[in-house]
Amino acid sequence: MKAAVDTIAAGGMSARDTILLRVREALRLPAPMPHFKSLVPSGGSDIPSPHAGGSSSAGHAGLAILPLDVARPWLPDGGDTPESQLAILANNLEKLRAQMHRVADLSAAADFVLSLARTRDWHRVAYHGHALVEPLLAGVPCATYRVDGADAFDKSALEHCDAGITACDAIVAQTGSILVSSATSGGRALSILPHVHIVVATLDQIVSTLGDALHAAKHRGAGRMPSMLSFITGPSRTGDIERILVLGAHGPKELILILVG
Amino acid sequence: MIAQDAQSPQWAKKKFLHDAKVHVQDTGHRTFVQKALGGYFLSRDAQKARYRDWEQARDAASLAKWSAVNRLDELLPLFVANFEANGGQVHWARDAEEARRIILDLVREAKAKAIIKSKCMTSEEIHLNAALEKDGYGVIESDLGEFIQQLRGEPPYHFVFPCMHVRREEISELFGKFLGTPPTNSPEELTMIARRHMRQLYVDADVGITGANFLVAETGQISITENEGNARLTAALPRVHISLSGIEKVVEHLDDLAVLLPMLATAGAGQQMTCYNTLYSGPRRDGECDGPDEMHLVLLDNSRTAILADPEQRDSLHCIRCGACLNVCPIFKNVGGFTYGTTYQGPIGSVITPHLRGLSDWNHLSAASSLCGACSDVCPVRIDIHHHLLHNRRNAARTVPNRWEKFGHQIFVIVASRPWLFAAGGAIFRHTLGMLKRLPVPLLRDWLATRALPAAPRKSFRQQWRQAGKDSL
């Protein structure tokens, strides 16, 4: 088969057409379904047969029992009430060594940022234009840098900032992930380059599962998604040296979530 | 690689046997690697326990990949159309040579002075760094493990944990030599040395090269999974972003990632989620303050369609490169990553390498397995890994048989088809075993070199059964 395709390709066919032709030719023969556990009869036969359900070749016989957009009751639990979601989130963030601070309102959030800037002796803090973010910069006793301001983005200026403050798209209880995007979190670099990343969010931004967050992002984007969407799960880390966990490999060493409400 | 391929026949096998022997004798190294994986097993089990049903999650992950790979003819063009609509540019590469040429052209057009790269096994597969360096481009591996391996002048030891075999003392020495830093035994300090070294490099680089973990057909996004943030920086700061991906990485729905991303993290590194899972759909958009001006995606075949054309082993294209099969593989743990001599080590590497680089030269990897099946048990996308090792062995016996081996098995059939001959042969074997043990009989000698062999019983089971008067038929 490959030889035949390559003969055609030698006649000036583009790489794209060659590869797509190879793919079409390759798929002429159907592949067996994987040995799904869910397809192996349980209880009916006392000895599991490795051949049960393994030979269906055409079609999507397994789809009926494994619909793609269900609640996925087999994944880690994300909680089904705001209270349970918050509890799961808090537990996950703690294990991930991210910090979570709950505040009543934006003015309390601003106080918290102010105290951080003071105690850590920050010289410059980066942020972006956002209704949740800007009020937090009001009283900081240091220079600020707005990444999406009137001047063109300056990556060296951002590199010199001690912290970056962003909003986010959603917070996923199930995994303790914070979804940021180039549209709602000040572009791509603000949430990754400074040593400390502060995220400010409201309680109603918490969703149960990754699926919920992806679903919402898809609909918010409505056919035109931001050029970057990123699930941030804890501060940057590496285990490359003797598989020992170290925080702050290249991205932020600290991830601080301020939950308003 | 090309030079090596031209060497004497069976060079790869000879090298494997030689390196395996050297490696298994290095008890210190084996213990070190084993110990380094200890923490992985603990955290993997803890994370797996958070799944309400891990086996069902495996079904779903497997199904997502199965249905995408088996509709690649439809989903690959759909992905490309959506990716291009998002402003990205797609380049198709039939093989490694074509992929290298495409990337070199892009780098040249970008007038690149500095290139920063995040971890990408596909780039190892096509030996990209060597090609870039040959043309005079400096390229920095930003992933800590890859950076260490780059300084050491070695390929990755493990395709997820590239320098898991290196001791901290060696890293300290390495950094001292190349970066002029004072010695330290702290993994934390060593990591910070790399962090400080790299920061200006991100800012200075004009081209960033990344891989891709998933290509989402319905939205035209590429998904990149990483822990350190280096891929995020690589795709944020340079003016041009080039991503290199195999064509098999397509999934149909964005929603599939809700299963695949946590499974990849749990199976691969014992995490609930890898630290950064990022979706890119093209370059910076109007209204966005930063990001590259251009985004290019190089889609690589390089024999993937040959695997696709084999329905029996097509599921090996489901692989999400989590590395779980390496971590449980007794062969990998005893011979180490370099012994394989392949880009993809461990069980999955032994399955796919013969397809990528030729069955006659690489079937020994399939033979070097006790077929224990630990790999298939942990595969989050249910690839039938250890059975595919059997399939490779069968294909090799058909297409490139060893004449003596085949003769041996033909004799075996003659004996096994005749109970009287089997019984007689067995009796001769049992009665001469004591003597044979003292002679240099091939195979038997290999056993006796490290292991004892019990004395044979005087009577076989069938003799005892007959003498007890219980024979039937």
Next chain:
Amino acid sequence: MKISLFIPCFVDQMTPQVGVAVAQVLERLGHACEFRSGQTCCGQPSFNAGYWDEAREVAIRAIGVFDGAEAVVGPSGSCVAMMRVFYPELLKDTPHETAALDLAARTFEFGEFLVKKLGVTDVGARFPHRVTYHDGCHGLRELRVKDEPRQLLRAVRDLELVECDEAESCCGFGGLFSVKFPMISTAMAEVKGGSLARTQCDYIVSSDPTCQLQLDGWLQRNWRSPTGTIPRTIHLAEVLAGAPL
């Protein structure tokens, strides 16, 4: 129930006492056993080496030997896996496929047969020793037999069952692998054998005589025990027959 003994070639020639023990246990439970002397080897050596045409001839013959047997029971997870899992694959799309699937449904590993088919966990044995159980990989992963041998052992009088920390690791036998790649095979025996021996057990119980060959072979030659004793392997059937070596 009339049980047809499946005595693998290795058991027949090298460890006949295992076959005898299987028959003793089954007969003690009131079942008649037969041994069809036409049987030889299941063909696994050729199958695993990739010589499937050769293995197929042997498999077709073996299917004929066990034709009509109500239950085929063998004391080796590996050889039973060959019949139950791999014969149907080997004979797929041949005229023998149906017969292969039929035999697969009637073939059982010894411990599995007692627990799942006969519903027996206590066979009335006594074995006053500290033991650990070694899972053969084919039994564990092809047949999914893990709890059954342990249930049987826990019911044995005066037996103490302990687990090793490498319980699911391979012993490194792998048939011809053990002599084609002796250095890797030996390193694996070192990992598994060492882990088993460190439980300070008297016996390592197994359901695979060839794993026993590998583990005994390595331990007898290499194990340096602080107490001076080297554990020996023993087949599950021998423990259940109440007759230590």
